[in-house]
Amino acid sequence: MIISRRAALLGAAAMTLCKPALAQDATWPSQPQHVYVGFPAGSSPDLLARIVTEPLAEKLGQPIVIENKPGAGGVIGIQQMLNAQDQKNTFATTINGPLTTAPRLTPSLGYDVAEDIVPVTLIATSPLVLVVAADFPAENLADFVQAAGKEPEALAYGSVGKGSGAHLTAELFSDRAGVEMLHIPFTSYAEVTTAIIGHEIDCGFMAPSAAMQYVEAGKVKILGITSETPFAQAPGVPVMAGQAGLPVDFRAELWNAFIAPAGTEEAIVDTLSTHINAILADEAVQKRLLDMGWQAAGGSAEELQQRIAEDTKVWGAVLDRIDAKE
């Protein structure tokens, strides 16, 4: 159990200034809040959760304890939030996987996304970039697609494991661009990058933050980004949508969201959503997120609900395609 000391201190200090809560239950929050994170301390989802919960603790007037319950691609964090059986004081932040693709990929998941989870708000999104070695014989996406299309599996790409965002994005891309690439699973972006630089594999989709330093060092180059609009952390990188035969609505983003267990009062969800959206509007918070490769997002609970439904459909179709290949 890891308690952010700053959060605890600020929370204690703010207690005396406690604003009237919007919740029906006028006493909420009357005790420390627990936010489950399905990744270890120091990981990107953990750091993101801390950036958001520090100011949130201040606004709520209660300390927030980050409960790192890593494992199974974030699924264990959600299971543990649900196991806590406390629909007032336990919440979670999670990446998209456990809410969209996990029901397909994880047997004995132990929860039903639609029935057991209440969306609160989207926190941030992260696009992926297509990375190749600096001496790869393609300068733009069209050249790349041509090289990949020479024969099936002409190019090999690395991902961070089957069913990962990097894997699914590459398969979505291959499908839309009409090519066939060989999938080589790794366990981290750093391993994928090293394999690209060492010419073991040809390319890979990864978070911009994992690639930018290698671009500056002249070891790799980026051929495109999967967001709808250019991304501040990857300046000058062209958007993929509409290029090299890809549809204009081509988009693949990872995201991170704040959720609550089913049965959480609507008023509590509203209070949290309001506070978190206010926090995400703060430029300092936006900058801290951007430094880590996340674009602050926010939005209503309904918008998050919609996002979950959309992505479950899109990635479900990609998984069907992968299953059919095997």
Add this chain to the structure above:
Amino acid sequence: MNGWDGFLHGLSVATQPGVLIYCVLGVLLGTFVGVLPGIGAMATISLLLPITYYLSPEAALVMLAGVYYGSQYGGAVASILLRLPGTPQSAITTLDGYPLAQKGRAGVALFTSMISSFAGSMIGILVLILLSGALAQAAIAFGAAEYAAMMILGLVAASTVGAKHPAKSMAMVVLGLILGCVGTDVNSGEQRFIFGQTELMDGINLVALAMGLFGVAEVISNIRVAERTGVPPRVALRDLLPSRAELRRIPFPALRGASLGSFFGALPGTGSTISSFLAYATERRISRRSEQFGKGAVEGIAGPEAANNAAAISAFVPTLSLGIPGDPIMALMLGALVIHGVQPGPLMLDARPDMFWGLIASFGIGNLLLLVLNLPLIGIWVSMLRIPFRWLYPAILIFVSLGVYSVRGSSFDIFAVALIGVIGYALSLARFNPALLLLGFVLGPLIETNLRRALLIGRGDPMVFLQRPIAAAFILAAGALIVMAVVQVLRRRAPEADEAET
């Protein structure tokens, strides 16, 4: 900036009072948690991580790194006195350290381990200063084929560790390989042997396995001993220091161990575990007293301890220059860097020389501190053996449970460690060597993943292992070891029966 200039610049950073004090704090804390069975660097660093928000990035990393290598010194103490290795790389130290302590020569074992650890670290630092660029290049040259070949060499070398009972050694390695299969297969995404337990999706917890096999099993097997003897005999002061003959047996094994460690540590993955097993196997093979190994040979402590400390230092090369953490602790360190806005990678050496060289220089200062701190403490550590078992063992079980839980906050792992402990006890009754099980467990998934990855990349052609020169060299070395072992067994079969035990 070349290595020496960099190191001198680093010294000026590391000796700033605001950094130095955290170095001292880190190594003190590291030694302390290393000695506590069960609680290790992993738990401590994850607890400290949020606090480092308030420190300068240099101070934060220097402190966390101090905990990391400080715990290696402390970990050897528990390995030697209590047969409780906190990590796989110190598991091998129990093989000779614990028998030596049982003979009432715990002080000698501790002295050997500390002086070798210090030598290993210093050589590791020297290698880092001279070759940091080349080491990073080597790590890039290592692809899946090279890793698979290297792991095979590691396994072959390790199987000679238990040369007395080849079948039993083999059985342990294979059992370890099988346990290593539990969890999600990286290549296919299939879940294997998890029996519906989500907690097993990432495999069996390494700390739970190590603690169960060694710690809990040891406690169980001592219940009977404790009833009989109560308190172990008092250790005489002159037994604390090694004799001149024993002292002479330290330098060369330490030097060999340190060279192995420096090289393998730089390869991300489990370089440090492999290097300590390889160092042990090497010493055993070339020693004229190979029959003493497993019964308290000084060389069997000096080699592996120098190797794992050297590897702990050179492991920072891939972590900082490629962003590839070698183990979960290094992954936490990466997290600490990212918190402070430092992105590890090829630019780090140029972009953040203060950070990189300050850290390296702090290794030197920290290790010196550890030596000065630990040598006088040997007497105190040894007196720990005089704590009555009825106090010591329950306390150990509490620390083990705390330590296992702290890795990922999972109560499942506490039940796992208890069950593994019972199995470990059964294995020790049947005289199986659990260190080999641990090695198989650590290397198994890496061999499998890399072997299959290499074949995938090679589009199914097994010749990839012989076409790449580094991989071919490892395969040839493994083949040579097997041939040597067979020849040796054939040649020694007759005289071995006559050899008196010493």
